[in-house]
Amino acid sequence: MPIPSPFHPRTSALMESHEWRDWSGYLAASLYEPLHDREYYAIRSSAALIDVSPLFKYEIRGPDAERLLDRIITRDANRCAVGQVLYTPWCDDDGKVIDDGTVTRLATDRFRVTSADPNLAWFQDCAWGMQVEIQDVSAELAALALQGPNARVILQQVIQGIDLQGLKFYRAAPACLGDLPLYVSRTGYTGDLGYELWVAPEGALRLWDALIEHGEGYGITPAGMLALDLARIEAGLVMIQVDYISTRHALIEEQKSSPFEIGLGWAVDMKKKSFVGKRSLQAELARGFTWRLVGVEVDWNSLENIYAQFDLTPRLAGRASRVAAPVYQGGEQIGQMTSHAFSPLLKKYLGIASIKSQHASYGARVSVEVTVEYTRQKAQATLVALPFYNPPRKRA
Amino acid sequence: MHAATRKEYDIIVIGGGHNGLVNAAYLARAGKKVLLLEKRHVLGGASVTEEIFPGFKFTVFSYVVSLFRPEIIRDLNLTRHGLMILPLESTLTPLPDGRYLYRGPDHFETYRNIAMFSRRDADAYEDYSREMYFMAKAVKYILGVIPPQPSSLHPKELRGLLGMAQHFLGLPAEQFNTLVRLMTMSSADFLLRWFESEPLLGTLSASGIIGTFLGPRSPGTAYVLLHHYMGEIDGAFRAWGFAKGGTGGIAEAIASAARSLGVHIRSSTQVSQVIVKDGKAAGVALADGEEIYARVVVSSLDPYHTFLKLVDPNQLPPEVVADVERYIFRGSSGKVNLALDAAPELACLSGPGAHLRGAISISPSIDYIEKAYDDAKYGDFSRRPYIDMIIPSMIDPDMAPPGKHVMSCFVQYAPYHLSQGSWDEKREAFGDAVVDTLAEYIPNLKDIILHRQVLTPLDIERTTGLSQGNIFQGELSLSQLFFLRPAAGLAQYRTPLRNYYQCGSATHPGGGITGAPGRLAALEILKDW
Numbered sequence: 046m047p048i049p050s051p052f053h054p055r056t057s058a059l060m061e062s063h064e065w066r067d068w069s070g071y072l073a074a075s076l077y078e079p080l081h082d083r084e085y086y087a088i089r090s091s092a093a094l095i096d097v098s099p100l101f102k103y104e105i106r107g108p109d110a111e112r113l114l115d116r117i118i119t120r121d122a123n124r125c126a127v128g129q130v131l132y133t134p135w136c137d138d139d140g141k142v143i144d145d146g147t148v149t150r151l152a153t154d155r156f157r158v159t160s161a162d163p164n165l166a167w168f169q170d171c172a173w174g175m176q177v178e179i180q181d182v183s184a185e186l187a188a189l190a191l192q193g194p195n196a197r198v199i200l201q202q203v204i205q206g207i208d209l210q211g212l213k214f215y216r217a218a219p220a221c222l223g224d225l226p227l228y229v230s231r232t233g234y235t236g237d238l239g240y241e242l243w244v245a246p247e248g249a250l251r252l253w254d255a256l257i258e259h260g261e262g263y264g265i266t267p268a269g270m271l272a273l274d275l276a277r278i279e280a281g282l283v284m285i286q287v288d289y290i291s292t293r294h295a296l297i298e299e300q301k302s303s304p305f306e307i308g309l310g311w312a313v314d315m316k317k318k319s320f321v322g323k324r325s326l327q328a329e330l331a332r333g334f335t336w337r338l339v340g341v342e343v344d345w346n347s348l349e350n351i352y353a354q355f356d357l358t359p360r361l362a363g364r365a366s367r368v369a370a371p372v373y374q375g376g377e378q379i380g381q382m383t384s385h386a387f388s389p390l391l392k393k394y395l396g397i398a399s400i401k402s403q404h405a406s407y408g409a410r411v412s413v414e415v416t417v418e419y420t421r422q423k424a425q426a427t428l429v430a431l432p433f434y435n436p437p438r439k440r441a
Numbered sequence: 442m443h444a445a446t447r448k449e450y451d452i453i454v455i456g457g458g459h460n461g462l463v464n465a466a467y468l469a470r471a472g473k474k475v476l477l478l479e480k481r482h483v484l485g486g487a488s489v490t491e492e493i494f495p496g497f498k499f500t501v502f503s504y505v506v507s508l509f510r511p512e513i514i515r516d517l518n519l520t521r522h523g524l525m526i527l528p529l530e531s532t533l534t535p536l537p538d539g540r541y542l543y544r545g546p547d548h549f550e551t552y553r554n555i556a557m558f559s560r561r562d563a564d565a566y567e568d569y570s571r572e573m574y575f576m577a578k579a580v581k582y583i584l585g586v587i588p589p590q591p592s593s594l595h596p597k598e599l600r601g602l603l604g605m606a607q608h609f610l611g612l613p614a615e616q617f618n619t620l621v622r623l624m625t626m627s628s629a630d631f632l633l634r635w636f637e638s639e640p641l642l643g644t645l646s647a648s649g650i651i652g653t654f655l656g657p658r659s660p661g662t663a664y665v666l667l668h669h670y671m672g673e674i675d676g677a678f679r680a681w682g683f684a685k686g687g688t689g690g691i692a693e694a695i696a697s698a699a700r701s702l703g704v705h706i707r708s709s710t711q712v713s714q715v716i717v718k719d720g721k722a723a724g725v726a727l728a729d730g731e732e733i734y735a736r737v738v739v740s741s742l743d744p745y746h747t748f749l750k751l752v753d754p755n756q757l758p759p760e761v762v763a764d765v766e767r768y769i770f771r772g773s774s775g776k777v778n779l780a781l782d783a784a785p786e787l788a789c790l791s792g793p794g795a796h797l798r799g800a801i802s803i804s805p806s807i808d809y810i811e812k813a814y815d816d817a818k819y820g821d822f823s824r825r826p827y828i829d830m831i832i833p834s835m836i837d838p839d840m841a842p843p844g845k846h847v848m849s850c851f852v853q854y855a856p857y858h859l860s861q862g863s864w865d866e867k868r869e870a871f872g873d874a875v876v877d878t879l880a881e882y883i884p885n886l887k888d889i890i891l892h893r894q895v896l897t898p899l900d901i902e903r904t905t906g907l908s909q910g911n912i913f914q915g916e917l918s919l920s921q922l923f924f925l926r927p928a929a930g931l932a933q934y935r936t937p938l939r940n941y942y943q944c945g946s947a948t949h950p951g952g953g954i955t956g957a958p959g960r961l962a963a964l965e966i967l968k969d970w
Contacts, residue, residue, distance in 0.1 A: 061547075078546070078795070079545075079546050079547035079548075079550070080528075080530065080546040080547075082528045082530070082546075083528065083530070083798075086525075086527050086528065089525060090525055090527055090685050090837060091837070091838055091839075195838070195839075261843070261844075262838060262842070262843020262844045263838050263843055264837070264838035264839075345511070345512070345515065358578060358581075390520050390525060391514075391515070391520045392511040392514045392515055392520075393515060434520070
């Protein structure tokens with residue numbers, strides 16, 4: 046049975062839909078209201094408050110902390126300044142992705158890592174012989190994501206001891222709410238202006254209440270996983286076990302992916318002296334990789350025409366789908382759309398897809414499978430670059 | 442001046458309302474060099490947001506959107522230019538006796554709420570919604586096509602007519618019959634086929650009278666009900682929404698897209714007339730005497746301005762002039778915008794909640810609205826008007842300072858032609874009638890008003906130029922739709938003057954923030970190029 050998060054007394058009081066889901070063993074709200082629309086639009090129009098406590102969190106400290114991180118992740122940990130956050134994958138020795146998450150440098154010899162899956166054993170195995178302490182702090186840190194254009198102005202009224210205007214994208218700093226210490230990072234999973242707040246579970250409700258109180262006039266809206274899922278698809282952000290499969294869950298080699306194949310090539314620093322998987326990735330670069338992550342934009346007229354054959358109009362609004370749909374070109378399946386949704390904002394049906402790299406050129410005309418009246422149909426679509434939505438305020 | 446005859450632009454679009462902007466953007470997208478001229482300092486026409494009271498943004502005239510064409514959002518990349526349409530999920534009808542009818546996104550909550558008035562209605566509501574889905578689907582076809590000319594024998598026109606006939610005759614008999622009823626009945630009679638409870642009848646019938654000088658018992662109003670369902674049939678699109686930043690947000694997004702496509706926009710620039718040479722439009726003359734030449738001139742203004750003011754009517758066939766003179770404007774609505782010091786407290790449902798984020802409709806019964814119409818029939822504003830109210834700051838908090846609110850009240854009826862006195866004398870009395878009516882349902886209203894903006898049809902006309910203050914550039918009655926909009930023979934965006942086109946709400950498919958006339962006109966202009 047999933048257990049409550051530190052924010053449960055507040056989130057459960059708001060729960061009108063009674064739709065909870067299990068996120069890493071915690072109760073997570075799918076949506077609070079009968080429809081998720083308003084929660085989604087809060088992310089894009091005002092500010093959404095999302096309980097992300099179920100993330101796995103690790104603290105790595107000691108003289109060799111930097112050396113360990115640098116060995117694990119594909120980005121250069123030596124160049125991670127105190128107060129900087131890196132989004133990064135980490136790989137096994139075959140260069141296949143185990144997980145992706147954020148690495149925050151809290152102090153010269155202290156890092157915090159967030160991840161979707163448990164990673165303690167892997168981190169400890171990588172730390173063999175190093176002077177480093179790795180602690181699973183998942184239960185010791187409650188986390189809230191405050192995401193949306195009004196996130197900053199709300200936060201400015203709630204917390205002290207931090208220059209929020211000066212806190213750049215993917216930077217982090219300590220702050221406080223009165224005598225309650227917390228940690229703020231300019232990060233999120235929405236592709237919008239946003240922050241994540243890290244606090245001891247004892248202070249969780251105080252933080253929640255203060256945000257709600259001061260945020261009310263700015264449209265703060267608690268949001269669940271359905272809203273977040275739509276936003277992250279628009280932002281082109283991958284989800285583990287949906288858009289790629291962790292090597293630790295893959296049952297066959299073909300299910301595994303390198304960072305290059307899941308759109309994270311930019312986060313692989315081949316100039317680094319060494320890291321786990323580097324040699325394999327080098328070989329893969331020389332050989333060329335099999336898959337490429339791209340966006341798919343489904344042609345609306347084509348969808349309308351397919352539905353019209355059945356005397357229907359498209360009914361696609363609503364929740365994002367994680368049921369993969371095949372992508373074709375000239376009759377041949379060239380990949381699959383692994384997450385897809387109608388974007389309420391862009392008024393387009395969009396998907397994140399893995400396409401065989403020789404076919405994955407932007408602008409390429411493809412078709413995707415849609416099921417209408419129990420029949421499989423092919424809708425015209427175009428391959429495009431990710432993200433679909435990237436407002437300037439995300440980094441401003 | 443020799444320079445005067447030099448064509449700097451391919452096309453000049455007169456009027457920076459949302460249709461003018463859409464038209465200009467589509468023409469520029471097709472590679473034309475376009476100049477758009479707007480007389481006001483602000484773009485948008487009746488789709489404007491203005492900070493009338495410091496810190497409070499009023500969505501001054503129009504306030505909601507339902508039919509804005511999603512293909513325009515996609516074609517012009519309007520999301521990138523800032524367009525965001527937030528959902529309006531509910532309608533609350535407060536009643537004088539303290540009860541209320543609340544219809545929201547939760548299906549069975551709505552069912553229970555209607556059942557409080559009539560269990561039969563709660564069930565019939567499903568059938569009604571389903572029937573309206575079929576109707577909207579049948580009529581949606583019309584929104585996207587150029588109206589054919591029924592009197593023409595040109596093969597193209599005949600093909601269009603035939604296609605239309607096939608489309609409608611292909612409907613199942615039951616749907617065809619409903620469609621005929623929809624086209625002929627009053628909204629009250631049409632709704633009485635399903636329902637019996639007054640708050641539901643009143644509120645649904647109200648959507649049949651918006652922008653018309655007709656009451657819920659006037660034949661022909663049933664058709665307008667359909668406009669409430671049109672947005673839903675795409676499945677992906679919510680029927681009603683509120684544009685972030687008010688409806689001015691829509692105009693700004695289209696203007697930004699138009700500029701990025703190369704449209705040159707000049708605001709505070711009044712066109713005094715269209716220059717006609719050899720029976721063809723050749724450019725425009727501005728109020729300050731400047732002349733600008735182009736191959737094509739497009740007017741997004743209403744027919745009164747397009748045919749009788751911007752050109753010399755003597756240059757037009759007399760029957761066209763006569764048709765335009767008989768075109769029915771009859772502005773029938775006003776607008777009251779309020780800046781509020783705190784959240785309004787409803788007598789029927791106090792405290793904050795989802796009901797404040799939707800529409801609030803003062804429409805307790807059909808009789809109530811019909812009585813409001815009675816006042817107007819004889820040249821007075823309604824003493825107890827129908828009011829469609831939203832609180833934009835509850836939907837988009839950026840519309841007012843934190844904790845404060847703006848309220849937008851669409852009010853009907855406010856006839857343009859008063860039998861006694863003038864609107865300048867009666868403006869505040871009209872405002873009082875609206876506030877007094879609302880205060881019956883919102884006891885704290887009068888204590889929290891910081892600023893009141895009252896807009897009569899005369900004010901709408903003066904500010905936006907919309908003749909007689911008609912928000913749709915002319916009534917959306919069946920006699921003025923499709924191949925009769927704005928008049929027979931003028932429905933294909935062209936005019937009797939070559940190179941002179943129309944693209945406003947007075948052309949098919951009509952008023953409301955749809956962008957469809959602007960887009961369809963652009964496609965026709967490009968066909969002629």
